[in-house]
Amino acid sequence: MTRPDVLPKKRKPLSKLEFAKLAVQQNGKCAVCQAKLRFEPHQVRDEHIVSLFGGGSNDLSNRELRCPACVTQKNADDAARHAKIRRLRGETKTGPKKKIQSRGFDKTYRRKMNGQTVKRG
Numbered sequence: 001m002t003r004p005d006v007l008p009k010k011r012k013p014l015s016k017l018e019f020a021k022l023a024v025q026q027n028g029k030c031a032v033c034q035a036k037l038r039f040e041p042h043q044v045r046d047e048h049i050v051s052l053f054g055g056g057s058n059d060l061s062n063r064e065l066r067c068p069a070c071v072t073q074k075n076a077d078d079a080a081r082h083a084k085i086r087r088l089r090g091e092t093k094t095g096p097k098k099k100i101q102s103r104g105f106d107k108t109y110r111r112k113m114n115g116q117t118v119k120r121g
Contacts (some may be wrong), residue, residue, distance in 0.1 A: 048062055049064055
């Protein structure tokens, strides 16, 4: 669940020990698709389960290792969620539009269907 009232924290990188703990917990597999992870540069990403922008934390319990394909999918899913949070926080300035101001016509008169103008009352 996203929390628009919570401001995001800065991302804290995992230490080598924390990374190793996650890899052992997940048996060296991606948390989403269960594919075997290749521990090479740019082949494994640690992701937040609940994003920092949505009120998540940097705790190890909120982290998981994913393959590049699953990271791309998660980022696409998070984009809509983050846009909604920005709107709720008022960061986008796309709130309700102001009502168009009247030009000051006299509201005591009314036009009938035949075109005739009659004073109300």
